[in-house]
Amino acid sequence: xKSKILKKLSEIExxxxxxxxxxxxxxxxxxxxxxxxxxxxxxxxxxxxxEWYLNLWEQKDTIEFMTEDDLDGSGWELKKALKLxxxxxxxxxxxxxxxxxYRANENFLTEIKTLAENNFNPVxxxxxxxxxxxxxxxxxxTDEMTLKSFFYAIRTALCANWIYKxxxxxxxxxxxxxxxxxxxxxxxxxxLIHLKSKxxxxxxxxxxxxxxxxxRDIVSENNSIKNELVNKKSNPEEFNAFFLKTIK
Numbered sequence: 001x002k003s004k005i006l007k008k009l010s011e012i013e014x015x016x017x018x019x020x021x022x023x024x025x026x027x028x029x030x031x032x033x034x035x036x037x038x039x040x041x042x043x044x045x046x047x048x049x050x051e052w053y054l055n056l057w058e059q060k061d062t063i064e065f066m067t068e069d070d071l072d073g074s075g076w077e078l079k080k081a082l083k084l085x086x087x088x089x090x091x092x093x094x095x096x097x098x099x100x101x102y103r104a105n106e107n108f109l110t111e112i113k114t115l116a117e118n119n120f121n122p123v124x125x126x127x128x129x130x131x132x133x134x135x136x137x138x139x140x141x142t143d144e145m146t147l148k149s150f151f152y153a154i155r156t157a158l159c160a161n162w163i164y165k166x167x168x169x170x171x172x173x174x175x176x177x178x179x180x181x182x183x184x185x186x187x188x189x190x191x192l193i194h195l196k197s198k199x200x201x202x203x204x205x206x207x208x209x210x211x212x213x214x215x216r217d218i219v220s221e222n223n224s225i226k227n228e229l230v231n232k233k234s235n236p237e238e239f240n241a242f243f244l245k246t247i248k
């Protein structure tokens with residue numbers, strides 16, 4: 001599949017006269033709990049030739065594609081990406097720190113990760129994940145709950161909790177979040193990940209009461225401490241300097 005993805009990315013570059021700066025996997029495959037029928041969520045950042053940025057008028061800043069063999073692609077132009085990163089956009093941070101990198105300008109990727117870490121706003125990240133986890137929590141122990149929705153619930157709850165406890169960008173790979181929960185849950189979660197890897201995306205296999213309670217406890221803790229986080233403003237000059245350096 002990787003060869004198909006790389007071929008598609010090369011076609012995108014040629015057809016749009018752009019340079020892809022990095023391309024990664026996002027979603028459940030990057031999180032480490034995909035199902036056999038999970039799509040490949042390809043995310044990338046690209047730049048145009050320098051002259052493109054001198055245009056007086058606003059221009060298209062996204063590229064999207066969908067193929068018959070489950071390749072779901074979405075790319076953001078550099079300026080759009082950096083503006084969102086300056087606000088600690090959680091979706092983009094998930095792209096940046098994905099453990100599955102299809103291709104990258106290594107210097108660019110290293111430098112933009114440093115930029116992201118130095119300007120990370122815990123409040124922005126926390127509230128993104130906390131609001132999502134509360135929504136997914138409502139499906140627990142209902143007819144709407146699937147293995148997919150359970151993992152979305154626990155992952156978002158843990159990401160918010162990580163930000164509270166560590167003050168840093170949370171890991172993308174789900175198992176790296178185990179660091180902030182008791183070891184007794186690790187094997188149970190690993191077994192559930194294995195089960196999901198063998199079943200369809202919307203499997204309704206039962207989830208233990210122990211794990212349901214864990215999610216509820218984490219969400220409850222997050223809710224109790226949500227006002228303790230401190231806002232951190234990004235440095236616009238750092239972003240501007242990085243932008244100008246990249247398009248030159």
